[in-house]
Amino acid sequence: MNTASQAEVSEIDPSARCTLTLLIATALFWLVVSGVLALLNFIQAFTPTFLADCPLFTYGRLRALQETAFLYGWAANAGVAVALWLLARLGGAPQRSLNWTRAGTVFWNVGVLAGLIGIACGEGSSAAGLHLPGYIQPLLLVAFGAMAVPGVLAWTGRSRPVTFAAQWYAVAALFLFPWLFSAAQVTLLCAPVRGVLQAIAGGWFVQGLWTLWLAPLALAAAYYLLPKITGRVIPNYDFASFGFWTLLVVGGWTGGRHLVGGPVPAWVVTVAIVSCTLLLIHYLVVAINLRGAFGQPGVVLKFVGFGLAAYLLGGLADAVTAMRSVAVLTQFTWFAQAQSQLALGGAFSMIVFGAIYFLTPRITGQAWLSTPLIRAHYAAAGLGTVVLIGSLAAAGWVQGHDLANASVSFADIAVHTRPWLQTAAAAQALLVVGNALFALHFLRSVCPCNAGATTLPFRQPPTMEASAS
Amino acid sequence: MRNGLIFFVGLFAALLASWAGVVLGSNAQLGRLAPYYDENEGKAFPERAPGLAARGQLVYDDLGCAACHTQQVRRPGFGNDKARGWGDRQNVARDYIHQTRVQLGASRLGPDLANVGARKPPYDAEDFLKLLYTGNGGMPAYRFLFETRAVVGQVSAKALHFTGALAPAAGRELLPTRRAEALVAYLLSLNNAYEYPEARPVEPAAAQEGTKP
The missing domain is CATH 1.20.120 (Four Helix Bundle (Hemerythrin (Met), subunit A))
Structure with missing residues (x-):
């Protein structure tokens, strides 16, 4: 060694x-x-x-x-x-x-x-x-x-x-989730607040889950992996703490973005729109800090780069669709599903896949068994996610325009969105296949019975990355 | 960030501020919202739904109806809710003060149901039950909310009458379960026709006239 x-x-x-x-x-x-x-x-x-x-x-x-x-x-x-x-x-x-x-x-x-x-x-x-x-x-x-x-x-x-940026994000996620979760339990289930306040508290919680828990977890991985693999310092690292606190302080206020035009005080929605726009500062900082992740060889950074692109695009989409003039079309449609897929499946899952590909050989001392399987997973997950989000967004667009036209019946809307939903189902099937492959590959790679399969348990770092270029 | 204590206090403050601002702030504004007493009619609105309807809301909740149906009419001029016949005015917070589990919903694969009890042409309980049994276009049939059993004595007054393929076999009758009855009672109770002072429709045309010098 x-x-x-x-x-x-x-x-x-x-x-x-x-x-x-x-x-x-x-x-x-x-x-x-x-x-x-x-x-x-x-x-x-x-x-x-x-x-x-x-x-x-x-x-x-x-x-x-x-x-x-x-x-x-x-x-x-x-x-x-x-x-x-x-x-x-x-x-x-x-x-x-x-x-x-x-x-x-x-x-x-x-x-x-x-x-x-x-x-x-x-x-x-x-x-x-x-x-x-x-x-x-x-x-x-x-x-x-x-x-x-x-x-x-x-x-x-x-x-x-x-401390480093990756630590701030990871600690924030671990520390804030219990508070977020218990506050939501109390206000929604144990002693439910009254009337539409339930919807407001629910919006606060569901946005908090993303901005204060899942997004920080994904960013922690991205902030750790990028400099570790490329061996370069993060550019403009001074801004990282600014980006961190912007997400944490502003993120919790975006809950009203699901309630545009609803029976809630208008300020709840307005605050959410302003917050979604303010969060663009955070996305800008992340983009500046982690821009090195794009176009890198190596499977880990491919996953991370894909996830970061989805993260940034998702932030932009949130800011745009929170606007009342856009929300009037996209709200209540498949477009909202596309956005949540972009955040959860596109950003969170892809970055975490990258992290798992990085950390598994290191904790088990066994390299990944098969590079083609990793490539297949990347292809299935990448293509599946892109097609899924694209077709859901298209379905949402069609549905939004149909809903805005009172002469189009719901049966017609179902006919118009059907091809897009079928495409989405096909993409979801592809995702399931890719993720199942990944799960099997993971189980076989960590299985102690395969310990001797790789001659060099600690291979050179570049090979350990299973670099599928 | 060398000082761990300040870091944690900062994290906690960030979460607390948003919770206090959004949840407690709106609670301070709406938490004590009272029913509106109309002296001409001699009663307060919104009226409490009958007990069966309150149970029906739990059925609506546990079947996940809110995954496809909203219960929030947007104001005339913002979206097309009025033209679709979902309600003449926008919903306001006061409409929901008696509901234990508010079902605003976030997706409109089906129509908005905020005023479905006042729908035109009027639907009665049997229409709703038949709709639940047969499904309609994009809506699945909820057959498990019904039971078919042998007729004992007379055919029950609650039995649903279908002709053709859907008709039950001879000597049998099709009955809604308690859950189906509660759900339909809930749907029939959904009616926000009363016009509160804060709920007068804000027509865009009227607003334009108001701004003319």
Whole structure:
């Protein structure tokens, strides 16, 4: 082992092998589950008779199921895994108290499973992002607290007083989620606020989930991976803290963007529009800092670059569609779905895929088994995401224009959007195949029985990247 | 950012500020919104829905109807909600003060239902039940909300009468379950016809006239 690979593979990584593998494996399981549920949901959108006789899978419940499996199954597990890993690395010490994470992960995933069964049986709530039954949520809150313990210890016990942007984002996500989640539980489920205030609190929560939890998790990975792989400092790094605080301070105020024209005080919507526009400063800072991720060789940076492009585009789309004159067309249509896919599937998932491709060989000491499989995953995920978002946006555009014309009936709107929804379903199927391949590849690559398969457990850093150029 | 304490306080303050601003701020404005008492009619609006309708809202909630139907009419001139016959005025916060689970919805794969109980031509309970049983265009049929059973004595007054392929076999009858009845009672209760002072329609044409010198 030469010095370069020693720097690449520190003794910090193997300590967390078992825990992080567990987190990522469960995350990938839920990713595939939510993909299949989303596929069924899309088929229902253009074939209403599909599964209509099964009360467990009405269109509305399936929609809630796939969203919950994605957010609390895939995004939470994978996000925590990436955050814990990079906090330990940047903290400069092996992870401590990983038992907490393992126990928390088990309880979290049991909770998610029970919650999904509860939603299918009609126990869920209708608040976006918070469909899980009320009785599951305290369990998830405690389990998340346990999962995040090593992250907090890695922050407080860090060997350097100076901190990095990746650490700020990761710590912010781990620290803020419990507060966000419990505030939403109290105001929406335990002691529901009155009337339309529920919709306002729900909007605050669902935007907070993105701007204060998932976006920071993805950005933490991006801010860590880019300089690590390219070996160059982040340009204009001084602005990074400005971008960070802009997201954190302004992000929570964007909730009203879902309520344009609704029965809520006009200032709620206006504040959201202003905040969405102010957030453009944050996106600009991210673009300046991380512009080096575009056009780089190596599979990790390809995923990260794709995800960053989706992140920036999503921020721009949020700012534009929050405007009242645009929202009057796009609101209540598939366009909103396209935007959430852009954020969750395009930005979050792709960046986290990149991070998993980077960290897995380092924690297990085993290289990825097959470069063609990685290429296939990138092709399927990239193409699937682009086509899915494009066709949903087109469906939304058609639907928005039809809705604005009172002489077009809903049956006609269904006919007009049908080809786009069929395209979206095909893209979703491609995504499921790609992600299932990734899950199998991951399981085979981390399996201890394959330990001898690679002659060099610690290969040179560039090869370890499984550089599919 | 060397000082961890200030960092955490900053994070917490950022979250708290947005929560206080958006949720507590609007709560301060609307949390005590009272029904509007109309002296001419001698009662207060919005009226409380009957108990069966309140249960029907839970059915609406757990089936996920809000995934396709909104319950928020936008003001005339902003979108085309009035022309589609969904309501003559925009919904206001006061319309929802008695609802335990507000179902504003975020997607219109189907029509807005804020005033579906006052729909023209009028729908009665049987029309709604038949719609739920057969489905309509993009809307799936919810057959699991109905049961077919053998006729004992007389045919039940609640039985649905279909002709042709949908008609139940001889000696059997098609009945809505309690859930279906509650759901329909809820749909029939959705009616925001009363015009509050703050809900007078703001027609764009009228606004233009007002700005003329």
